[in-house]
Amino acid sequence: xxxxIGKISLDSLSHDELEEENKYIICRxxxxxxxxxxxxxxxxxxxxxxxxxIIDLSSSANQPIVSxxxxxxxxxxxxxxxxxxxxxxxxxxxxxxxxxxxDSEVVLNGLSKYGxxxxxxxxxxxxxxxxxxxxxxxILARDRMGQKPLYYFSNKESLIFGSDFxxxxxxxxxxxxxxxxxxxxxxxxxxxGKNTISMQIKKVLPSxxxxxxxxxxxxxxxxxxxxxxxHYDNKKFSNEEFFxxxxxxxxxxxxxxxxxxxxxxxxxxxxxxxKNQYDNGLESNTFSVHINNEKYDESFWSNQVVxxxxxxxxxxxxxxxxxxxxxxxxxxxxxEPYSDPSVIPSYLISNKISKHFKVAISGDGGDELFGxxxxxxxxxxxxxxxxxxxxxxxxxxxxQLGTGSNFLRFSNNVEKKYNxxxxxxxxxxxxxxxxxxxxxxxxxxxxxxxxxxxxYTFYLPDQMLFKVDRTSMANxxxxxxxxxxxxxxxxxxxxxxxxxxxxxxxKILKNYLSQDFDDKFLYRKKQxxxxxxxxxxxxxxxxxxxxxNGGEVVNNLNSKIVSNLSINKSRIxxxxxxxxxxxxxxLSNR
Numbered sequence: 001x002x003x004x005i006g007k008i009s010l011d012s013l014s015h016d017e018l019e020e021e022n023k024y025i026i027c028r029x030x031x032x033x034x035x036x037x038x039x040x041x042x043x044x045x046x047x048x049x050x051x052x053x054i055i056d057l058s059s060s061a062n063q064p065i066v067s068x069x070x071x072x073x074x075x076x077x078x079x080x081x082x083x084x085x086x087x088x089x090x091x092x093x094x095x096x097x098x099x100x101x102x103d104s105e106v107v108l109n110g111l112s113k114y115g116x117x118x119x120x121x122x123x124x125x126x127x128x129x130x131x132x133x134x135x136x137x138x139i140l141a142r143d144r145m146g147q148k149p150l151y152y153f154s155n156k157e158s159l160i161f162g163s164d165f166x167x168x169x170x171x172x173x174x175x176x177x178x179x180x181x182x183x184x185x186x187x188x189x190x191x192x193g194k195n196t197i198s199m200q201i202k203k204v205l206p207s208x209x210x211x212x213x214x215x216x217x218x219x220x221x222x223x224x225x226x227x228x229x230x231h232y233d234n235k236k237f238s239n240e241e242f243f244x245x246x247x248x249x250x251x252x253x254x255x256x257x258x259x260x261x262x263x264x265x266x267x268x269x270x271x272x273x274x275k276n277q278y279d280n281g282l283e284s285n286t287f288s289v290h291i292n293n294e295k296y297d298e299s300f301w302s303n304q305v306v307x308x309x310x311x312x313x314x315x316x317x318x319x320x321x322x323x324x325x326x327x328x329x330x331x332x333x334x335x336e337p338y339s340d341p342s343v344i345p346s347y348l349i350s351n352k353i354s355k356h357f358k359v360a361i362s363g364d365g366g367d368e369l370f371g372x373x374x375x376x377x378x379x380x381x382x383x384x385x386x387x388x389x390x391x392x393x394x395x396x397x398x399x400q401l402g403t404g405s406n407f408l409r410f411s412n413n414v415e416k417k418y419n420x421x422x423x424x425x426x427x428x429x430x431x432x433x434x435x436x437x438x439x440x441x442x443x444x445x446x447x448x449x450x451x452x453x454x455x456y457t458f459y460l461p462d463q464m465l466f467k468v469d470r471t472s473m474a475n476x477x478x479x480x481x482x483x484x485x486x487x488x489x490x491x492x493x494x495x496x497x498x499x500x501x502x503x504x505x506x507k508i509l510k511n512y513l514s515q516d517f518d519d520k521f522l523y524r525k526k527q528x529x530x531x532x533x534x535x536x537x538x539x540x541x542x543x544x545x546x547x548x549n550g551g552e553v554v555n556n557l558n559s560k561i562v563s564n565l566s567i568n569k570s571r572i573x574x575x576x577x578x579x580x581x582x583x584x585x586x587l588s589n590r
Contacts, residue, residue, distance in 0.1 A: 003028025146461030269363030
């Protein structure tokens with residue numbers, strides 16, 4: 001796993017400027033830093049790459065990596081899990097290889113030979129910058145699920161792209177806040193889609209590739225090499241077929257030339273991965289968080305997994321009173337504002353793992369794959385006409401008391417029920433703003449799959465995978481997530497939903513684990529990856545007010561909002577105050 005930045009321009013390029021912006025990226029690849037510069041037609045280019053060496057540790061696998069055969073250059077952040085079979089195919093096609101088993105060179109040669117069509121053959125997580133010097137073109141591409149980030153800025157004279165939003169933002173001569181994206185953040189807790197909080201900088205979307213042609217001016221065209229909707233079908237679901245793909249997904253993520261660790265929460269998803277490793281004779285190195293508060297601690301459950309599968313286990317203790325230094329370290333890992341407080345324990349456990357490992361396997365994506373979120377279950381449960389009347393209370397509910405989501409959850413409108421778990425329109429009401437962001441509730445002729453689609457087009461890439469990538473890569477850890485494998489996602493969308501049970505969420509995995517754990521373990525109430533946020537927020541209101549009242553956005557919208565929200569000291573209001581604080585903390589440090 002790695003990080004990179006590049007610039008292509010008609011104007012002269014400053015080496016010092018690019019080196020300065022690399023300070024945000026070097027954590028993504030601290031092992032080797034390599035630059036390449038040159039001229040293509042009328043354009044000058046400078047590329048800078050930071051490598052975290054995991055596959056093929058030799059210097060020949062360092063990037064930017066060049067094909068003399070095709071006069072092409074690649075910068076690639078990620079892992080291609082089927083690179084061995086792809087290499088064999090390319091060798092049969094007379095492609096030349098300089099490395100022993102580098103997956104980066106497989107991507108380079110595949111794109112050189114077949115162009116953007118080759119992206120559909122890649123199984124893994126990636127962001128790619130591919131420069132064809134013969135054609136004077138650049139392709140930027142991102143993996144199907146959005147595990148790896150890729151930002152860009154372009155105009156008629158220049159193109160800047162890279163792994164970290166801050167690097168690009170600080171490189172621009174002019175930067176304008178995109179208040180529509182900020183309003184989306186205030187509503188959902190993150191930005192969404194291609195937009196960032198900068199008017200000038202955009203994201204390459206999951207499964208998207210953008211081709212820039214360098215002639216008298218820079219032009220671009222955008223396409224997708226994969227679409228989840230293309231795989232919609234209703235074939236008969238087979239447990240055997242599904243678990244064959246799942247087992248393969250876990251197995252291929254074990255491949256590395258360095259040792260591999262595992263995140264272990266004690267939840268159903270991470271436990272299923274450890275069980276699969278154990279059943280296949282693999283030794284597991286596990287890490288978990290122990291929180292010194294019974295309300296949030298899951299160590300009782302993770303310890304059962306450790307004992308059952310005899311893992312090599314380590315843990316980190318998170319104190320009930322998290323200090324401001326830990327808060328700052330975690331928030332500084334984010335290149336865009338994101339308000340889920342689980343970034344704190346995520347950052348701390350990644351930091352712990354980084355002392356011993358470069359690679360860790362996680363259970364992220366399991367809830368999206370199996371409809372395991374509470375919002376999915378509740379949205380699909382039928383609502384009586386009488387209960388639907390309760391939802392109307394939302395319209396008169398005072399916004400300073402909370403989100404009002406508990407009333408919307410009685411609505412007979414599935415979309416409203418689902419959105420109630422994701423957004424906070426009442427907070428926007430207090431701030432006197434309106435967010436027009438619409439989530440993709442595409443009609444799959446199956447309401448359940450329509451809800452899964454929302455998770456895969458918004459919640460997974462823009463929130464969960466964002467958090468995992470930023471907190472891990474800030475600590476130079478590559479995270480691999482078997483449940484995010486696109487073959488599993490395709491299987492779920494192309495088969496019947498008989499595996500899904502409203503009364504037994506994630507039944508398929510619970511049945512898988514039932515021979516090893518009792519019902520107390522399998523059917524306990526779901527616990528998020530959290531810490532005692534209320535205690536921290538209400539105990540640090542002076543610090544929070546310092547940022548919010550002196551900030552660029554919130555104080556101008558409602559100067560009394562923190563004091564008004566802190567009157568009712570609920571967890572919901574703590575989360576809302578935290579959201580405001582994170583935004584202004586981020587803006588003050590950009």
